[in-house]
Amino acid sequence: MAEWSALSFSSSSVPSTSLAAYQQDPQAVGGSLLLSALLSALPLVTVFVLLGAFRLKAQWAALSGLAVALVVAVAGFSMPVGQALLAASHGVVFGLFPILWIVVNALWVYNMTVATGHFDVLRRSFGSLSSDTRTQAILVAFCFGGLLEALAGFGAPVAITSVMLMALGFKPLKAAVVALVANTAPVAFGAMGVPVITLARVSGLPLDQVASVVGRQTPLLAVFVPLILVFIVDGKRGLREAWAPALVSGVAFAVGQFATSNYVSVELTDIVASFLGAIAIVVMARLRPGAVWAARSPATASVGATTGSTSGGVDTATPVPDTPAEVRRAYAPYVVIVAVFALAQVPGIKGAVDSLKIAFSWPGLDVVDAAGKPSSTTMFSLTWFSTAGTLMVVAGVLVALLLRVGAGRAAATWWRTVVELRWAIVTVTGVLALAYVMNASAQTTAIGLLIAGAGGALAFLSPVLGWFAVAVTGSDTSANALFGSLQVTAANGAGLPPDLLAAANSSGGVLGKMLSPQNLTIAAVAVKMEGEEGTLLRKVIGWSLGMLVVLSGIIALQATPVLGWMLP
Template sequence: MSLLPATLLTSSSELLARYQQDPQAVGGSLGLSALVSVLPLAVVLVLLGVVRVRAQWAALAGLLAALVVAVVGFSMPVGTSLLAAAHGALFGLFPIMWIVVNALWVFNMTVATGHFDVLRRSFGTLSIDERTQAILVAFCFGALLEALAGFGAPVAITSVMLVALGFQPLKAAVVALVANTAPVAFGAMGVPVITLARVTGLPLDQVASMVGRQTPFLALLVPLLLVFLVDGKRGVREAWAPALVCGFVFALGQFLTSNFLSVELTDIVAALLSALAVFALARMQPDAVWAARSPAMAGGGGPGTAQAPDSPTEVRRAYAPYVIIIVVFALAQLPGIKPALDAVEIAFTVPGLDVLDPAGEPHSTTAYSLTAISTAGTLMLVAGAIVAIVLKVGGGRALATYTRTLDELKWAILTVAGVLALAYVMNASAQTTAIGLFVAGAGGALAFLSPLLGWFAVAVTGSDTSANALFGSLQVTAAQGAGLPPELLAAANSSGGVLGKMLSPQNLAIAAVAVKMEGEEGVLLRKVIGWSLGLLVILSGIIALQATPVLGWMLP
């Protein structure tokens, strides 16, 4: 085999040519092709996890490695491989970062106007009991932040809030890290699941439904785990009721919303319903030790403060942005409105990107489509405009907040564009297919092992979105080779990934800085790694059973 493919030796007019995928392109061997295909992923993971290079540069280095493997190893024309990268970067920007930017803009407006503080205080009025505060702040409110912002915001904000409520810094950081699990797959308005559907070519509703039948099991366990982390066995004995109610309502809300309402609204609905359920239970059991209140807390201040209570009007206004988002997204799903919104579509075959799969059919990476109005980013922009009016944010201030949001996310934008470009090059050149077919040799055990791939990717990258972009297509290829439902393993990648979030260097660093424990990331890692692995084993067992008649009825 020549070290340089023929396409590198031809004229520039031949840099763009029809390319048919061959998963055994390297030496005619599937094993060797899979081994070479791992190189781009290894570059990203080693740079992130060992060398500690910033995510954006690791992503670009991985992209360069993927391009070299595609051209040299898989004989993909240079121009075609660059077009595949450009297509992936475009998808990373629209709709992925379009969603994230607009969601974070809405959150930043609530911070700028002080309504975030009002919302925070309202969560602190229910109880002075630390176990209940862990449930409401770290789990419920953290899930709401994950739904709107993601990318480390829930850990940073909830850990600070817990310290302000009287938690020891180490305990606050650990609780915030462990709580940031179950909501992650549907975080940032469903971006991880939306990305997973796009890179795998599976229908979004099918992927979201399957993830919504896996992560709720984690939601059932995490609140109980939080009260144990706060107060050990006594915590579970005395505060099991709010923990179970919160976990059950969140799990039910996540399942119902992801399966029957809206992918984007999944975590918002689940978070608000679970918080309301705990509030309602506290009113039903006012004498319970976990519902103990003090006059200061009832008045809206923190322990030992004499702050005047927030007015009912201000409290309603603080909750208004989330109600507005729900209403806007719900209206967009109505039968009389949804078809009209979906009709406004940007769809085209990328010029020059002529890729055929091994069977000779056009590959999914050649076509781009975006429902311009009904996409979550545009709906969030509409909701944000309404929120600006309700919160009395002037046009200039709203624009300044948007500009600041773009500046905050500039490196995240580059990272996501780079990761998606990497994923598209690997998918278009058949690198992902080669790895997937090789991994499929695990057979039936693959269902148990598949969440581990997502867990590992998120532990290194800190992003379920990136993990789905990197391994989503691989999971589908492996599932098809092993005779397993592709949506099951695709969902397992995202569901397993959420448990790697608490171990990622990014999240550990955010938590350490937030509670003023800089340099103590190793301490936090030792505190959470056991819980991460334990929950991963439980989730993997459930997913393995979903591949059998025992729980096979759970598949959509």
């Protein structure tokens, strides 16, 4: 995910305007870092227990966690009530802009394609590549989802691909789980590389150095993610019958991610990798047309409408293939999205749209860190035109023109999308308010410092720190902004490579994405399972923790001569 956070601003840009500023103290509870960290974990424990054990709806779990975070901030960390509430309001606004602004507009474009029938054509076109559900999971959730993550992030890949999978015949729960698990490997380089760019900025390390190391960690996950998707879809039989396209697609994606991040462009990393992963499957299907995973069913590949009559009560309707023009129009919205986002990255245009910016210190919120320097948690910044949500509006207007959707119908579809997301809006804003209270009061810092003090075990635990931050905020960028410099400081103290631990923060973070409450909510809303976020959490937590253990082991070995040769 791949996202931009106000937390990524340097603290020097935030003025302290009050003589009574709240000073963060990560050891506020009894002067003990351990006690402070344990108390700080209560808001997160509250959210996950209410979701997973008590199966409470996500919006109520998020609001409960926020209430606990406020109590801990005020009673445990001596944060003034007014400052704590202001920090929460800061998080609410950031949840609305840019996060929900992106999600709403991405789903709006999708809803227009559904309303006009063009999404059905797209679904049949994907079916024409292969009617095998395991192959479709790789193509849609992993490859197409990776492209969406590269362009937008912020939950859009999960929202769009999970609905596409349902349209292809997947049951809602399975579609959501596949979409969530697939949205891992692309996250570190999502949104045109913003998470890695932010990591380099806050850690003080060269961008090419950080990107190079991340590009030697996340591709190792990419190799196995399609295999996991095949297993989720069809168990052991799926692995036995469809391991070849899964492995080839994973390897192609991994090679593309490694090569592009190391030798071409950080911004284009996931775009190249996603296209290579999809092309690999298409080429394999052409070379092995008789393979079971390459099965193509005319009934799902080309049927558009039906014509015919009934005779003796028997329907004699015959399928009518979608015309090439209809297929082109069905793909047009995604071509438009790619074009709009790519155009926004052109150097001359990028500078102009990035300059259209809203930035200010949050009114009344005055926080300084333990050293007495102004905290970046008080700064709100939004590049309102170049943010993915606004670009999706531009793309949506063009899509409406292409699909001949009138202004009134387009506006009604947008409002219907907002109404459908009303509980997701409560959940996302609640979670972001929780995160901002934890950040401003030093709860997050207390947990981070405790993990960072692990000494020799730090290389193994450093991905856990990123995983934890993304699980809370839903943002790899925010996780890098929070802990990037902390990882470097801890690495220097432990005698470990700073770039290795900084990269581990981002690489570990991608595995927390599927657990973040807002991502769970987005998936649940997309597949019409509102209130079942706890069910999704139980389905994906095992995959998240399992891959985290593997990645942590790899990174720990990269800190030794065993796998040290992998580093640049």
